[in-house]
Amino acid sequence: xxxxxxxxxxxxxxxxxxxxxxxxxxxxxxxxxxxxxxxxxxxxxxxxxxxxxxxxxxxxxxxxxxxxxxxxxxxxxxxxxxxxxxxxxxxxxxxxxxxxxxxxxxxxxxxxxxxxxxxxxxxxxxxxxxxxxxxxxxxxxxxxxxxxxxxxxxxxxxxxxxxxxxxxxxxxxxxxxxxxxxxxxxxxxxxxxxxxxxxxxxxxxxxxxxxxxxxxxxxxxxxxxx
Amino acid sequence: xxxxxxxxxxxxxxxxxxxxxxxxxxxxxxxxxxxxxxxxxxxxxxxxxxxxxxxxxxxxxxxxxxxxxxxxxxxxxxxxxxxxxxxxxxxxxxxxxxxxxxxxxxxxxxxxxxxxxxxxxxxxxxxxxxxxxxxxxxxxxxxxxxxxxxxxxxxxxxxxxxxxxxxxxxxxxxxxxxxxxxxxxxxxxxxxxxxxxxxxxxxxxxxxxxxxxxxxxxxxxxxxxx
Numbered sequence: 001x002x003x004x005x006x007x008x009x010x011x012x013x014x015x016x017x018x019x020x021x022x023x024x025x026x027x028x029x030x031x032x033x034x035x036x037x038x039x040x041x042x043x044x045x046x047x048x049x050x051x052x053x054x055x056x057x058x059x060x061x062x063x064x065x066x067x068x069x070x071x072x073x074x075x076x077x078x079x080x081x082x083x084x085x086x087x088x089x090x091x092x093x094x095x096x097x098x099x100x101x102x103x104x105x106x107x108x109x110x111x112x113x114x115x116x117x118x119x120x121x122x123x124x125x126x127x128x129x130x131x132x133x134x135x136x137x138x139x140x141x142x143x144x145x146x147x148x149x150x151x152x153x154x155x156x157x158x159x160x161x162x163x164x165x166x167x168x169x170x171x172x173x174x175x176x177x178x179x180x181x182x183x184x185x186x187x188x189x190x191x192x193x194x195x196x197x198x199x200x201x202x203x204x205x206x207x208x209x210x211x212x213x214x215x216x217x218x219x220x221x222x223x224x225x226x
Numbered sequence: 227x228x229x230x231x232x233x234x235x236x237x238x239x240x241x242x243x244x245x246x247x248x249x250x251x252x253x254x255x256x257x258x259x260x261x262x263x264x265x266x267x268x269x270x271x272x273x274x275x276x277x278x279x280x281x282x283x284x285x286x287x288x289x290x291x292x293x294x295x296x297x298x299x300x301x302x303x304x305x306x307x308x309x310x311x312x313x314x315x316x317x318x319x320x321x322x323x324x325x326x327x328x329x330x331x332x333x334x335x336x337x338x339x340x341x342x343x344x345x346x347x348x349x350x351x352x353x354x355x356x357x358x359x360x361x362x363x364x365x366x367x368x369x370x371x372x373x374x375x376x377x378x379x380x381x382x383x384x385x386x387x388x389x390x391x392x393x394x395x396x397x398x399x400x401x402x403x404x405x406x407x408x409x410x411x412x413x414x415x416x417x418x419x420x421x422x423x424x425x426x427x428x429x430x431x432x433x434x435x436x437x438x439x440x441x442x443x444x445x446x447x448x449x450x451x452x
Contacts, residue, residue: 038263038347038376039368066348068374089378091317091348119375120348121264122292122317141367141390142265148294149345150264152315164367167396 013127016095020102020130027107028220029060030213031115033129035153036137037146038119041163043071044196045137046114050078052206057111057213062101064093064118071116081105092123095130112213121146125153132216135159140168144178151185159190161205166195239353242321246328246356253333254446255286256439257341259355261379262363263372264345267389269297270422271363272340276304278432283337283439288327290319290344297342307331318349321356338439347372351379358442361385366394370404377411385416387431392421 024031036042043063050059061082063072072084083104085097098115105113115131117124125134136157138146141164147154154160160182162175175193182189190208194201250257262268269289276285287308289298298310309330311323324341331339341357343350351360362383364372367390373380380386386408388401401419408415416434420427 037265037345037368038372039365065375067377068371070371070375089348091346118348119263120317120346122315122344122346123349139265139367141365141393142263145294145296146264149291149296151293167367167393170393170396 010126013095016099017128017130020095020098023102023107024113024130024132025220027110028217029107029110029113030216031113031129031131031133032209033115033117033124033131033134034137035117035121035124035134035157036119037121037139037142040119040137040139040142041196042116042119042137043074045161045163045194046116047074047078048196048199048202049114049206049209050075050080052202053112053210054078054080056210058109060105060107060110060113062093062098062105062113062115064097064116066090066118081110087118091118091120092127093117093129094127098129111217112209121150121153125156133158133212135161137161137163138178139164140171140173143171144174144181147178147181147185154182154189155185157186157189159192159205159208160186161201162191162193163196165193165200166198236352239321242325243354243356246321246324249328249333250339250356250358251446253336254443255333255336255339256442257339257355257357257359258435259341259343259350259357259360260363261343261347261350261360261383262345263347263365263368266345266363266365266368267422268342268345268363269300271387271389271420272301272342273304274422274425274428275340275432275435276301276306278428279338279436280304280306282436284335286331286333286336286339288319288324288331288339288341290323290342292316292344307336313344317344317346318353319343319355320353324355337443338435347376347379351382359384359438361387363387363389364404365390366397366399369397370400370407373404373407373411380408380415381411383412383415385418385431385434386412387427388417388419389422391419391426392424 069084075082083101192205295310301308309327418431
């Protein structure tokens with residue numbers, strides 16, 4: 001019975017996600033769903049990412065939080081359009097919440113929309129939002145055992161941002177073991193070693209992200225003219 | 227409709243939790259539900275806690291993980307009875323999972339049962355397992371903004387273990403602000419500043435926990451003889 005209920009919720013979400021995906025395609029906007037545990041550094045990474053590429057791409061942000069608008073305020077200071085979703089207790093964003101938030105964004109004037117999901121390593125991975133790619137953050141202070149303990153999100157992420165590299169020497173985080181575990185469940189995911197504090201790794205990450213956005217634009221141009 | 231479904235699941239859980247609670251009472255075992263984000267250090271704290279008080283109390287552990295038995299193996303090395311629950315995707319432990327795990331534990335020979343919940347700052351707080359108290363871990367590397375962003379768990383925790391204090395000087399974690407935020411939602415919760423790496427704070431935490439366990443035993447003796 002419970003499985004049935006969950007399956008219906010996911011099916012309904014899938015339908016909403018399909019509508020979102022078509023809308024993103026029509027507007028030629030690339031959408032990144034950014035996920036992680038609480039406190040891994042999603043917002044800090046996003047702040048630096050915006051600094052790096054806002055000269056190249058028009059960026060918008062949807063901030064997901066259970067309560068508070070703290071993260072949206074931080075992103076708003078970067079001078080990009082941002083919408084806060086407060087789920088009031090719910091542990092993940094779903095496609096319908098995104099559809100509602102889109103009404104507040106100038107979608108046709110954006111190249112890249114970043115959705116910062118609820119801090120939760122489990123539930124958000126199950127809900128398609130209509131995004132082009134999922135990326136996730138793992139901070140080294142969380143430990144290298146997370147990929148095998150929370151495999152769904154690590155499997156689905158097209159990019160893994162290993163954050164807080166400035167602290168790695170104070171931890172027992174084993175990069176080789178983590179990479180081996182990741183490769184066992186996600187052979188093609190890109191791994192970026194980063195620090196939102198020092199800026200390490202942002203050039204490579206932002207270059208890769210820029211190329212993802214451009215690739216979608218080129219593909220949709222071909223489709224439109226073909 | 228969705229609200230109704232969720233409410234039914236929580237009601238069913240409440241009934242199972244009541245049965246667990248009576249069983250714990252009959253066996254005079256004190257039960258601690260330990261919660262946090264992934265990678266805050268629940269298992270490391272538990273390892274040190276066992277080292278500190280296994281001479282005083284008979285301890286058993288239920289380890290909750292989505293996949294793997296890594297944590298149960300770590301705890302098993304401490305020489306205490308441990309049962310692993312693998313939820314296979316589910317984001318929290320529920321009271322029925324605990325009821326099943328209890329069949330594998332010598333409950334009448336324990337003073338303290340610790341349930342290490344799934345690493346998730348959201349969902350586990352909603353599910354009563356029949357425990358005597360909830361405690362939670364927040365590591366300083368996660369940031370001091372977590373109490374207001376995830377208030378339910380911080381409100382319900384009778385003890386907050388602030389872990390990784392050995393790293394605080396490398397972060398911008400503001401202890402005063404965190405305490406102020408906690409006091410706004412949970413005026414009576416005990417706060418322990420700790421490091422599972424250095425051992426800081428364990429004496430105070432273990433003394434407090436020991437007294438909680440003894441208080442339940444004394445209360446149940448009075449009830450039994452009264």
